[in-house]
Amino acid sequence: MKKxxxxxxxxxxxxxxxYLALRVIMYNGLINNYVQGVVVFAMIxxxxxxxxxxxxxxxxxxxxxxxxxxxxxxxxxxxxxKAVEYPLYIEMIMALILAGLAAGLSGLIIGIPALRLRGDxxxxxxxxxxxxxxxxxxxxxxxxxxxxxxxxIPKMVGLNEVFIVLVIVITFVFLFIKSRHGRAIIxxxxxEIAAESIGxxxxxxxxxxxxxxxxxxGVGGGLFAMYQRYLxxxxxxxxxxxxxxxxxxxxxxxxxxxxxxxxxxxxxxTEKLYxxxxxxxxxxxxxxxxxxxxxxxxxxxxxxxxxxxxxxxxKNLFNKIKDRFKKGVA
Amino acid sequence: xxxxxxxIINSLNIGSIYALIALGYTMVxxxxxxxxxxxxxxxxxxxFIGYFLAVTFNMSLIPLLLLSMIGxxxxxxxxxxxxxxxxxxxxxxxxxITALGMSMLLSNFFRWRFGASDKIMPxxxxxxxxxxxxxxxxxxxxxxxxxxxxxYVITRTKTGQAMRAVSEDKGAAQLMGINVxxxxxxxxxxxSALGAVAGVLYAINYGNLxxxxxxxxxxxxxxxAVLGGIGIIPGAMVGGFAIGIIExxxxxxxxxxxxxxxxxxxxxxxxxxKPTGLFGKNIKEKV
Numbered sequence: 125m126k127k128x129x130x131x132x133x134x135x136x137x138x139x140x141x142x143y144l145a146l147r148v149i150m151y152n153g154l155i156n157n158y159v160q161g162v163v164v165f166a167m168i169x170x171x172x173x174x175x176x177x178x179x180x181x182x183x184x185x186x187x188x189x190x191x192x193x194x195x196x197x198x199x200x201x202x203x204x205x206k207a208v209e210y211p212l213y214i215e216m217i218m219a220l221i222l223a224g225l226a227a228g229l230s231g232l233i234i235g236i237p238a239l240r241l242r243g244d245x246x247x248x249x250x251x252x253x254x255x256x257x258x259x260x261x262x263x264x265x266x267x268x269x270x271x272x273x274x275x276x277i278p279k280m281v282g283l284n285e286v287f288i289v290l291v292i293v294i295t296f297v298f299l300f301i302k303s304r305h306g307r308a309i310i311x312x313x314x315x316e317i318a319a320e321s322i323g324x325x326x327x328x329x330x331x332x333x334x335x336x337x338x339x340x341x342g343v344g345g346g347l348f349a350m351y352q353r354y355l356x357x358x359x360x361x362x363x364x365x366x367x368x369x370x371x372x373x374x375x376x377x378x379x380x381x382x383x384x385x386x387x388x389x390x391x392x393x394t395e396k397l398y399x400x401x402x403x404x405x406x407x408x409x410x411x412x413x414x415x416x417x418x419x420x421x422x423x424x425x426x427x428x429x430x431x432x433x434x435x436x437x438x439k440n441l442f443n444k445i446k447d448r449f450k451k452g453v454a
Numbered sequence: 455x456x457x458x459x460x461x462i463i464n465s466l467n468i469g470s471i472y473a474l475i476a477l478g479y480t481m482v483x484x485x486x487x488x489x490x491x492x493x494x495x496x497x498x499x500x501x502f503i504g505y506f507l508a509v510t511f512n513m514s515l516i517p518l519l520l521l522s523m524i525g526x527x528x529x530x531x532x533x534x535x536x537x538x539x540x541x542x543x544x545x546x547x548x549x550x551i552t553a554l555g556m557s558m559l560l561s562n563f564f565r566w567r568f569g570a571s572d573k574i575m576p577x578x579x580x581x582x583x584x585x586x587x588x589x590x591x592x593x594x595x596x597x598x599x600x601x602x603x604x605x606y607v608i609t610r611t612k613t614g615q616a617m618r619a620v621s622e623d624k625g626a627a628q629l630m631g632i633n634v635x636x637x638x639x640x641x642x643x644x645x646s647a648l649g650a651v652a653g654v655l656y657a658i659n660y661g662n663l664x665x666x667x668x669x670x671x672x673x674x675x676x677x678x679a680v681l682g683g684i685g686i687i688p689g690a691m692v693g694g695f696a697i698g699i700i701e702x703x704x705x706x707x708x709x710x711x712x713x714x715x716x717x718x719x720x721x722x723x724x725x726x727x728k729p730t731g732l733f734g735k736n737i738k739e740k741v
Contacts, residue, residue, distance in 0.1 A: 180547070184547060185547075186547055186550050186551070188554075233722075234722060237722050237725040237726040238722075238725055240725075240729070241725065241729050244489055244546065244550060245680075245725055245729070247489065247550060248489060248673075248676055248677075248680070248721070249721060249722060249725065251673065252673060252677065252718035252721050252722075253718065253722075255673070255714065255718060256714070256715045256718045256719070259711070259712070259714050259715045260715055262711070263709075263711045263712060263715070362669065366554065366558065369551075369554075373551055377547070402562045402565045402566040402570075403566060405558055405562040406558075406559060406562045406563055406566060408555075408558065409555045409556070409558035409559035409562060410555070410559060412551060412552070412554070412555030412558070413537055413552050413555040413556060413559065416541060416544075416548045416549075416551050416552040416555065417537070417540045417541065417552070420541075420544055420545070420548040
């Protein structure tokens with residue numbers, strides 16, 4: 125118990141330190157507003173990519189419509205904060221919860237039919253769903269502003285709030301994976317029939333996991349709406365779902381820390397290649413194919429990078445090498 | 455009444471294109487259990503090959519169609535060999551991601567080489583100096599010819615028999631002396647050739663083409679394949695026409711803006727009501 129507390133302490137300290145580092149860099153003017161925007165969008169993308177990792181990495185389902193869930197969350201939050209007037213933080217938190225619930229509900233609507241079945245239906249249903257949402261937003265022009273977009277959303281969040289939500293999401297997902305429900309979901313990924321045979325209600329857990337995934341994606345969308353302050357349906361194209369998916373695949377399906385690293389790396393790459401959009405997508409596509417053929421579990425596979433565990437492992441590795449070396453000498 | 459007849463004709467037109475694309479999806483799925491996301495891009499490549507042949511050589515429809523089919527068949531086989539074959543034994547999701555990557559690669563490669571702007575498909579003759587009659591008639595006739603041809607290949611030839619055998623049981627087929635890899639290659643070739651026909655006809659029907667043109671018809675054709683029962687060839691044909699009819703009638707009588715939403719709604723309804731599709735049989739899974 126004491127050891128666990130110490131481990132939590134280390135992680136908490138690391139979060140605080142990384143936040144302070146970010147702040148110090150920002151106050152010293154080393155990075156300007158533009159870079160701050162890049163950092164915030166990278167964090168939002170990471171939130172949504174983590175949610176996608178629940179569906180893809182934990183459930184083992186191909187989900188290609190997370191831009192759609194994000195859009196549902198973003199428009200819900202955007203319309204909500206435009207309509208009401210509450211104290212700042214209460215309104216923000218309410219908007220985020222509503223965004224998550226709206227996205228989660230749409231996740232249920234498509235998850236229940238698609239997840240009852242074994243096989244790859246979820247991929248195509250989510251893909252279709254993403255496009256459906258986009259057309260619906262365009263068609264409901266009176267409410268959503270149509271193709272020209274929803275404008276003048278009050279600015280509710282900045283770097284701090286996004287960072288805090290990111291930390292909450294990461295903490296929640298880690299606890300969720302380790303929980304009874306998380307383990308049930310992982311057992312379905314490993315072998316659905318075996319899981320069913322030991323009494324795990326597979327459909328329930330698949331839908332449950334997918335709901336959580338959609339919920340978090342909606343929260344990410346809500347943050348996006350309240351930071352960006354305007355929304356267009358064009359942002360939530362199919363290609364954006366694919367980009368989120370690429371973050372997950374690069375980081376390793378099933379590894380939350382992998383998703384974080386890949387999110388940071390790809391945000392950097394996207395900035396560098398901003399002017400050559402099609403070349404960037406070609407590079408992504410080739411990386412995707414090569415990755416699947418040669419190292420199909422991505423950067424970290426299903427492992428997690430942990431401030432507590434990884435140094436211990438490295439230490440063990442060193443000890444082993446040392447032992448072998450000694451033996452060799454003797 | 456005239457409007458109704460016009461709608462019927464339109465729906466046959468677009469439905470036959472969807473059916474051709476859906477055939478490619480369903481054949482590949484039937485044999486390797488893979489949703490080939492790159493199939494929509496095959497349609498786009500077929501249309502581009504047709505466009506370049508028409509512009510540079512002033513070719514007429516029939517030879518252009520044949521060359522485009524051959525080109526796409528080769529590209530389809532290459533895609534299978536390069537990207538999908540190394541992953542035959544890998545988890546399904548890896549192969550799906552590769553297919554997605556392939557789709558991205560092809561569409562963005564074409565966008566990079568030829569630009570994102572629309573290209574206008576020139577007017578072409580049917581064959582030699584015979585001018586093109588009504589494009590709808592041509593589309594429907596060519597589609598039916600392709601379907602009859604496909605049906606012949608699948609039911610009457612050794613290759614078709616091999617294809618059916620491999621889709622039934624890969625291991626057993628191999629034991630019977632069937633070259634599984636070759637059969638899969640041929641399946642990709644035939645599916646891609648049908649995709650090329652669909653691409654050329656689509657480009658002529660709508661008059662223009664661009665690198666992302668394959669995505670939407672590809673998706674709708676997939677819905678058609680699921681509606682008919684994925685993996686079942688007659689199902690894809692019926693499903694394609696059904697989606698064409700539904701889409702045209704929603705566009706004509708309800709609202710054109712909601713037609714796309716409607717088509718994807720069908721997919722969800724099919725999965726709720728009869729997930730195996732119209733022609734599908736329920737197969738029990740054995741452990």
